[in-house]
Amino acid sequence: MRQGGEKLAENLSVDIYERLSLRILKLEYAPGHRLTEEGLCAEFQVSRSPVREALNMLVQRGLVKKNPRQNYAVRELELKEIRDAYHVRLVLELEVVSLLCKQELDHAFLDRLEARWTELRDGLPDLFIHAAEEDEHFHHALAEATGNSVLAKSLAAIDSQIHFVRLSDITNLERLAKTCVDHLEIINAVRRRDLKNALIAISRNIEWAESNVEAALKAAKGRQIGKKTRSPD
Amino acid sequence: MRQGGEKLAENLSVDIYERLSLRILKLEYAPGHRLTEEGLCAEFQVSRSPVREALNMLVQRGLVKKNPRQNYAVRELELKEIRDAYHVRLVLELEVVSLLCKQELDHAFLDRLEARWTELRDGLPDLFIHAAEEDEHFHHALAEATGNSVLAKSLAAIDSQIHFVRLSDITNLERLAKTCVDHLEIINAVRRRDLKNALIAISRNIEWAESNVEAALKAAKGRQIGKKTRSPD
DNA sequence: ACAATGAAAATTGTATACAATATCGGCGTT
DNA sequence: AACGCCGATATTGTATACAATTTTCATTGT
Known part of the structure; x- marks a missing residue:
């Protein structure tokens, strides 16, 4: 729901965490870039307490x-790790649609989802400002709908690692169109309890997404800011 | 490796985190039990800094x-959530053995694993003091052997949620024997690239483990210490 | 007697001060 | 000139102080 880049910091720790998280996921730091508490304090003009909490969160999440x-050092984001993440994501999402095809469905939920993605598809270039968020919401909503919160949480953890890829994709119109088609097909296959086609659709959706990863990653690495140390000698 | 209850606290935050984590996983707190920073400070005789960091870790991990x-409140541990966790774990572990059966194998690694579990099987009651750790190590080692670190990490996250169940199981000799058999069969099926039997063995191993969960959980809930507040009225 | 209000207590968020330890560089000795 | 020792510096771990906010409870007015 949060619109642009405004940061309505409910507390400083979370705010700093999110800002650092985004920087790292966008590969704005050179791999292995060293972070110090005092340095971040100076940069964000806060005390060490929130900075430290933010760093701890980043360590927990595996970004630092x-x-x-x-x-502290920014963890290197390997191409292989992205591939691995997509692999696990596919495994889990396949389970999601399998479960959905088996269990009792909330049709109102599917209706809302379908309406949303039909709307997005038809008003494509304009409505898709927040494509990444919409996409994440879709997959997260499906996972939650299974009723298996552990499954949903596991997927969310994976998603947080590949978030930046989605951010990179929002400019690609062809990708957006395909995403809409895939999502609508997934919804309808699930509604029909058509497991086979649901699996095909979700596989295509995720594998196609992954096929964009390498280019996005390489492009991002090209933009990487060289700041191993704040003042390099 | 760490033996008994000695705490060689490298730092207080981690120490407190581990102690609280164990308490919660062992269901020593009533569900919803409220935790306060000051209260924990008094109990552990430390300042708020490490307590706060420990609590943040627990929140991140979903225990608080x-x-x-x-x-802060201790999160309620639902039976359903355990079942969900086992479900996801099975999905991920099936992928682990699938990958292992497909890819190039480190035979020396399999040999070490087999030797270890043969040794454990043959010297059963005595050698199995640290059954829970051995079991976790086995599954974690297999996951790491796939080379997919995201997969391994996802599984580790799940395992941390059901850790206490394994702790409850170490007294059951029949369970230990079955575990050894299952693990040896998994190793050998993987070595033969016999996907079908590897899947059967891992399914049996995990599903049988889950079948013990409810009893363990209920038993643990029976032992639950009623301390909604430190001084109840 | 009950409700509204306000002050005090409790609790977390943030800042700062102090302690411990590791790293790096200079200085002296051989 | 090289090696080692020692101290200064940098950096994190921990403690404490202060701020902000919420909750609790007592007091007061109707």
């Missing part, structure tokens, strides 16, 4: 590594 | 719920 000699 | 700006 805490070195044996007690300092 | 944080009401914004208000307080």
